Amino acid sequence: MSTISLKIEFGGGLELLFANQRSHRIDIPCRVSTDNDTTVKELNEKEAKAVDVSYLVHHMRDHMLKERAELFMENGTVRPGILVLINDTDWELEGEGEYQLKNGDEVVFISTLHGG
Amino acid sequence: MSACENPNVDQDALMTRRQKFDGKTKICVKCKENTGNIVIRYAVYCKSCFFPLIQTRFRKSLEPSINVIPDGSRRKGLKAAGSLVIAFSGGTSSTAMLDLVAKTYFAQRTGDTEERRGGKEHPRNLDRGVWKGKPVVCFVEVCGAFDDQRDRTDEIKAVVGSYPGTPFEFIPLRLEDAFNPLWWKQVTGDLSTSALSLGLDMRNEDLQLNQSTSEPSPLVALRRYLASLPTQTALYNAIHILTRVLLLHTAASRKASHLILGTSLTSLSVNLISGIAQGAGFSVAEEAKEEWKSQRGASVRVVRPLREVGMKECAIWDWWCGLHIVGRSRKFIQGGGRSAIGALTRDFIFGLESDFPATVSTVARTCAKLTPKEGSDGICVLCERPAQHGVQAWKSRISIRSYDQASSSITGNTRPPHLTETEIANLTLTSQDVSALTPSLTPRLCYACHTTLTSRSSRGTVHSGQSPGNIPIPTWVHAALQPTVGNEDSSDDDEDAEITQSTKLSQMEMKAQIVDFLLDEQ
Ligand SMILES: [Zn+2]
Numbered sequence: 001m002s003t004i005s006l007k008i009e010f011g012g013g014l015e016l017l018f019a020n021q022r023s024h025r026i027d028i029p030c031r032v033s034t035d036n037d038t039t040v041k042e043l044n045e046k047e048a049k050a051v052d053v054s055y056l057v058h059h060m061r062d063h064m065l066k067e068r069a070e071l072f073m074e075n076g077t078v079r080p081g082i083l084v085l086i087n088d089t090d091w092e093l094e095g096e097g098e099y100q101l102k103n104g105d106e107v108v109f110i111s112t113l114h115g116g
Numbered sequence: 117m118s119a120c121e122n123p124n125v126d127q128d129a130l131m132t133r134r135q136k137f138d139g140k141t142k143i144c145v146k147c148k149e150n151t152g153n154i155v156i157r158y159a160v161y162c163k164s165c166f167f168p169l170i171q172t173r174f175r176k177s178l179e180p181s182i183n184v185i186p187d188g189s190r191r192k193g194l195k196a197a198g199s200l201v202i203a204f205s206g207g208t209s210s211t212a213m214l215d216l217v218a219k220t221y222f223a224q225r226t227g228d229t230e231e232r233r234g235g236k237e238h239p240r241n242l243d244r245g246v247w248k249g250k251p252v253v254c255f256v257e258v259c260g261a262f263d264d265q266r267d268r269t270d271e272i273k274a275v276v277g278s279y280p281g282t283p284f285e286f287i288p289l290r291l292e293d294a295f296n297p298l299w300w301k302q303v304t305g306d307l308s309t310s311a312l313s314l315g316l317d318m319r320n321e322d323l324q325l326n327q328s329t330s331e332p333s334p335l336v337a338l339r340r341y342l343a344s345l346p347t348q349t350a351l352y353n354a355i356h357i358l359t360r361v362l363l364l365h366t367a368a369s370r371k372a373s374h375l376i377l378g379t380s381l382t383s384l385s386v387n388l389i390s391g392i393a394q395g396a397g398f399s400v401a402e403e404a405k406e407e408w409k410s411q412r413g414a415s416v417r418v419v420r421p422l423r424e425v426g427m428k429e430c431a432i433w434d435w436w437c438g439l440h441i442v443g444r445s446r447k448f449i450q451g452g453g454r455s456a457i458g459a460l461t462r463d464f465i466f467g468l469e470s471d472f473p474a475t476v477s478t479v480a481r482t483c484a485k486l487t488p489k490e491g492s493d494g495i496c497v498l499c500e501r502p503a504q505h506g507v508q509a510w511k512s513r514i515s516i517r518s519y520d521q522a523s524s525s526i527t528g529n530t531r532p533p534h535l536t537e538t539e540i541a542n543l544t545l546t547s548q549d550v551s552a553l554t555p556s557l558t559p560r561l562c563y564a565c566h567t568t569l570t571s572r573s574s575r576g577t578v579h580s581g582q583s584p585g586n587i588p589i590p591t592w593v594h595a596a597l598q599p600t601v602g603n604e605d606s607s608d609d610d611e612d613a614e615i616t617q618s619t620k621l622s623q624m625e626m627k628a629q630i631v632d633f634l635l636d637e638q
């Protein structure tokens with residue numbers, strides 16, 4: 001199974017949910033299940049898609065998050081109040097969860113929940 | 117694709133949030149050259165246009181209030197009447213604010229940044245010496261309010277000290293300083309011992325003040341005060357109020373003309389909505405702009421220079437500037453406050469901002485325009501904000517109350533309707549013995565503070581089991597009560613005169629009146 005390599009960074013205190021580590025390098029599969037199930041072993045090509053940010057978020061929840069998933073995800077995406085930058089650009093400009101990840105992409109997750 | 121097109125696909129697709137960017141152009145709306153990096157309320161900006169954009173909004177919110185009398189000539193000749201105190205929590209927006217203050221008014225002079233930041237017309241010279249003396253960064257450590265919170269004072273100190281040329285003086289405070297006579301002495305002056313020995317009786321809505329023999333340490337006093345509060349909402353409210361008043365008195369003691377708070381547009385909307393929900397509607401415009409006067413006549417302008425800047429922009433500023441977020445106490449972000457009105461409102465506003473970014477600024481603007489119908493007739497001794505005239509009279513008109521003794525209804529004593537008859541009887545006994553002699557805090561409180569101290573949640577109190585007969589009160593409340601304590605003065609009589617005579621209702625009669633609205637007990 002071919003994979004791509006990504007750099008994941010956390011800001012605004014979000015790293016607290018991820019073993020207090022601000023920068024991570026991870027490898028994830030190029031092709032993933034359309035329902036973002038991160039535990040699928042045998043991928044059926046009919047239900048496969050190119051890996052996108054939506055899958056990445058599920059992967060992070062299932063395999064990287066150390067505590068309190070509800071502070072990271074809500075309704076299948078990142079919780080309101082968490083910002084995402086893809087290669088230093090607001091993910092809203094890149095199609096949000098539908099952005100197709102490339103090898104070497106840098107994805108930053110910033111919490112604004114620390115408020116004032 | 118519309119989010120609702122095919123409800124038969126998976127749950128996640130169904131819940132896709134509305135896209136905030138229409139995809140028409142990714143070019144920056146400002147320079148119309150660069151590819152955009154960030155979407156702010158539907159508009160696309162590139163990274164190099166982002167910084168001046170935020171800085172401009174910051175200045176526009178702050179600078180018109182710097183001069184004693186705004187002269188309209190925009191930024192020429194900015195001269196404040198006193199010094200500057202910056203409230204700093206270590207959170208996302210106050211980190212951005214501190215950075216903006218440092219870069220805008222106290223930057224190290226290097227030709228390099230001069231060129232980059234402002235261009236040739238930039239009147240940087242005028243920014244020098246806007247405020248008198250060295251600016252103070254003030255941090256209030258709230259960990260004393262909770263059992264398991266780490267003290268972040270040293271981390272905060274490191275952040276404040278990290279600015280080149282150390283332009284800021286750092287003043288660390290603790291929430292328990294609110295109960296510390298030594299702190300009060302430092303910022304204002306002495307307190308008489310008679311005033312200091314007063315404790316608060318939380319057992320009924322009169323909030324009578326008793327002589328207390330115990331002198332707990334500030335931390336113990338803080339804990340007892342917080343533990344006496346009836347709800348989670350009240351607890352977070354109280355912490356907010358203590359923090360604010362600590363900052364105000366510190367500002368006054370430093371002869372500050374301005375106290376700036378890092379309230380972002382997003383938090384401002386949260387505060388305004390939750391304030392209204394908690395009965396602070398009277399001072400809701402204050403949240404947007406206020407001028408505070410100390411008991412000694414000092415006047416401090418409280419300004420929120422990020423009130424036009426969303427939390428998103430603050431977070432991006434911090435990230436792009438490589439600023440370290442110390443973060444606020446975890447209790448404020450999760451857990452603890454979940455059921456509190458503030459936390460519920462925050463979730464609501466964050467969701468709203470995420471899906472409909474323009475709505476949040478509308479909330480803030482609308483609230484800022486609200487003006488109370490009746491004037492204020494004094495300052496609430498607890499939160500030191502304007503208090504509404506005749507609050508008790510109004511409260512007794514809008515609530516169903518039981519006056520079980522005619523004598524107490526004449527003196528304006530009121531009973532929470534959710535106490536049992538026996539409880540009320542007991543309370544009445546206690547308060548009648550002392551009511552003639554003991555001053556009550558109630559007439560000196562604003563509606564929101566009175567509610568914070570007395571309203572019980574339908575789910576019961578947070579800390580049941582403690583006897584709330586003699587609760588410590590913040591030092592400034594002692595100070596405000598000083599002149600009148602011991603002799604009921606005429607202003608209290610005025611308050612009493614306002615109270616409308618209510619009909620006596622028994623518990624059964626009350627129940628009969630509202631029977632159609634009662635839910636079955638499970
Ligand atoms: Zn631009």
Ligand SMILES: [Zn+2]
Pocket residue numbers: 496497498499500501561562563564565566
């Ligand atoms: Zn008040």
